[in-house]
Amino acid sequence: GTTIGTLNWLLRTLTGTLVGLGTAWFIFPYLAEGFGDIRRQLELRLRNT
Numbered sequence: 001g002t003t004i005g006t007l008n009w010l011l012r013t014l015t016g017t018l019v020g021l022g023t024a025w026f027i028f029p030y031l032a033e034g035f036g037d038i039r040r041q042l043e044l045r046l047r048n049t
Helices: 007-048
Strands: none
Touching: none
């Protein structure tokens, strides 16, 4: 079953953690680039006011 302590629970927890970390590692550079663009645009607007 899926009760805590069984092999199924352990494997589901392990694979879920790996998928979560892998997704974050893959997506982070895109988020950093996007937020960097937004930051540059806002800095230009604030300098011009």
